[in-house]
Amino acid sequence: MTDTTPAAKKPTDVTISRAKGRPMLSWVGKKPLGRVTAFPAQLMERFSAADAAQGLPLGAADWSKWPKNLQQQDLQGGLLYHGDNKEVLAHLLANGFRGQVKLIYIDPPFDSGADYVRKVQLRGPKGTLKIDGEDYALGEQVQYTDIWSNDNYLQFMYERLLMLKELLSLDGAIYLHCDPSRNSYLRILMDEVFGPDAFVNEIVWQRLSAHNDSARYGIIHDTIYYYGGSDRVWNPQRTELRDTYVQQFFDQVEDGTGRQYSRSDLTARGLRNGETGKSWRGINPGEKGNHWKVGVSKLDEWEAEGRIHWPKADGGMPRLKRYLDEALEQGGTAQDIWLDIKPIHNQSQELLGYPTQKPEALVSRIINASTNAGDIVLDCFLGSGTTALAAQKLGRRWIGCDINKGAIQTTAKRLQGVMREQAQELSSVTQGELIAQMDAPPAPCQLSFSTWRVNDYDLHIQHNEAVELACEHLGITRTRTDPFFDGTQGNKLAKIIPLNHPLTPLDLEALRTELKNRPEEERDLLVVSLGQEHKAREWVAHYNHNRPINKIHLIELRTDRKAGGFIKHEPMSVQASVQRNGDKLVLQIDDVVSPSIIARLDLQEGIFRAQIPDWRAVVDCVLIDANHDGEVFNVTLADVPERKQDLVSGRYELPAPLLGAKVAIKVIDMLGEERTVVFAS
Known part of the structure; x- marks a missing residue:
């Protein structure tokens, strides 16, 4: 069985227009x-x-x-x-x-100050172990940690x-x-x-x-x-009318029918020509700088239907009856x-x-x-x-x-x-x-x-996690305002090389160029990397020779005798098998071990080691691609339990593909870690 990784392509540039609005914040x-x-x-x-x-x-x-x-x-x-x-x-x-x-x-x-950490519960009956999901500082909000x-x-x-x-x-x-x-x-x-x-x-x-x-x-x-x-x-958008609104506004009762209604204004501000600007029943809204909201023919229609409310006192403006039973059926209009x-x-x-x-x-x-x-x-x-x-x-x-x-x-x-x-x-x-x-x-x-x-943001997340771990482990104080150096360790400036490649002479040349732009800087430099090219070590030895200030000190995170060996990631392991049974393909998962979940549980439980009685408790879902092309995972079957107390099946039957076709099983644990195993059918 093998893991699969898609190939990358080259990036391009796109243009972005400048903001033109006012006022402008600085x-x-x-x-x-x-x-x-x-x-x-x-x-x-x-x-x-x-x-x-x-x-x-x-x-x-x-x-x-x-x-x-x-x-x-x-x-x-x-x-x-x-x-x-x-x-x-x-x-x-x-x-x-x-x-x-x-x-x-x-x-x-x-x-x-918000808690952005997702809470995770292992699968199984109520009372099952709970753990924090991706840590806010190192994982889930890598994008937001410095903003x-x-x-x-x-x-x-x-x-x-x-x-x-x-x-x-x-x-x-x-x-x-x-x-x-x-x-x-x-x-x-x-x-x-x-x-x-x-x-x-x-x-x-x-x-x-x-x-x-x-x-x-x-x-x-x-x-x-x-x-x-x-x-x-x-x-x-329509909304339900609230009781307080109904009580406040639907305070009229129609004689004969007993229907409750509210009174709605029939005029609006501004003078108009045409039907909405005409006098109606001896009332000219233009005298008050208004106009009718509808034409006078519509007002006649509403009057014939009994939908016009006339005030008892003469000279009052007529209003439209808005019946409660109709309003409740239609609902109100969503406001702000x-x-x-x-x-x-x-x-x-x-x-x-x-x-x-x-x-x-x-x-x-x-x-x-x-x-x-x-x-x-x-x-x-x-x-x-x-x-x-x-x-x-x-x-x-x-x-x-x-x-x-x-x-x-x-x-x-x-x-x-x-x-x-x-x-x-x-x-x-x-x-x-x-x-x-x-x-x-x-x-x-x-x-x-x-x-x-x-x-390739998976790698980016691992890089940020490793940087934070390195700073904590090495006693580096992060410097948020320095555009080049990551922090300080005692009287040294610290630079953490991107962890997706080993330290190279090009990285060190960039360091020397930065120092030339800081002629008053006299501190030594601490360079932290994940791997080192042999030529880089030679470059540092030559650079440090007879140099009284700005000496470079190297730490390689995996092998350094004093400070290395702490960045370890044990991937999830999946024991599974695929067999043909006539025209069926039978996939069986026998065991899943998630070192990340075990480590998180051990950390939370202290001296009391947490027990995981069923491997399915750590599995969030299982996806299967019955004809895997080696690049894109096409989901043929998805085992996604609806409830947290439910477990994945672990045994699956599918129509058998052609002989030699690859079958991929993707297992995702409760922390979101994935492992894809591929079999020849």
Whole structure:
């Protein structure tokens, strides 16, 4: 059995327009994005549930502008990207998505004190061992670890907003979700990037009913900024009428029928010509600088129906009766304060262990309001995947990305389940029944999606983890303000060479060039690397000869006698077998060992070693590709238990492929680590 790794391609550059809005916010280190490098994306995985609904029409979508390279690979479906969203956005700009996105919803990190660590529970009955997921400082938020000083955070958001503007269509809209800790800065950034004229709404979402805080008023709301052009899509959203609203406004009772109603104004400000500017029943609204909201012929129609409320006192203005029974049936129109959407809580069925997870109802309202069926929705801070999930259910196309591999895996699992359900629903009804279901949600635009990796970000995450571990292990104090050196160790300047290659003379020449730009620097240098070329050691020996200052001291993280040997990663091991049984292929997993989970449990449990009675407790899901091509993992079968207390099967039967075909089994543990084993069938 073998592991598979796709090949990489060369990066390209894409141009980014300057922000032209006013006012403009200033911060230390502010700089626009003139050009940004677009790295290629590697296709990692494909999933399709389309076979179950073969022959039935999918939802309306214009795929003609879909990038040709994706069409050529028969990839007209959802796009899920694993990588730094700055690099993913650059990739999208370089590959045909400029000006194609109808809606952008983003929920970026906005609180440096927030707990972004996903909580993980091993599979099995209630009371099973729990562990923290990817650590905030080293894994899940590698992208965010250095941005919490205000200047860095603003630059981080500025760059991404500039790129998002390039992707947004002329009739599109962007919603930015934040909280009171940073919303004032983000509002000005949005004005600068998109222009103040593009501001539409500041939406207040009440996410908590109460919050105990002895030092101030409780903070119970988030803010959502809504920006878009004058041609943006807009579909008003209906909400249920609240009891307090009904009691306050529906205070009239109609004689004879007993129907409750409210009184609505029939005029609006401004003078008009035509029917809306005429006198009606001796009343001329123009005398007060107003006009009728509808023509006088419509007023006559309403009067004949008894829908006009006449005040008892003469000279009062007539008003329109709005009946309570009709209002309750129609609902109200959503305003800019949202009180009717409940947040995710401990008992929510949606709960996936992500502390900042947003409810599907909230994102669905935004998608329904600002897109039509078939439009493209983008979320580049995808998290648990709610935006992609809601877009899929509402018949929209979607693009999502996240830097965290666990987020990508969680999203993929959720989407696989939804697409299977949609395919089954489509296959169980006739064409006539589909047409007859007027109130049903739009048919899905796609029943497949592909997962991509940009710039080999698995390695990037390992590099950042190793840097943090190295600094902690070696006693290096991180320096956040120095653009070249990573920190100090005592009286030495420390430089950590990127850990995806060994130390080379080119790295050392860059070090010497930097020192020439610092003629007053007299400290020695500590250079930390993962591996060293022999020529690099010779270079250092020659450089240090008879040098009184700026001597270079080397530490190699694997082999150094005093400081090395601590960066070790034991991959997950999978014991499995594949056998032919007539026209069936039987796959059997006998054991899975996850050293990462064992180490995490040992760390949490202290001297009491945690017991894992069943190997399936550490396995989140099993994916199978019955005809693996050695590059892209095509999901033929997915064993994804619905509940945390359920376990994967471990034994699978599939139709046998041709002799010699490769069969790949991908096992993903509860921390998101993957292991793919490949067998010849």
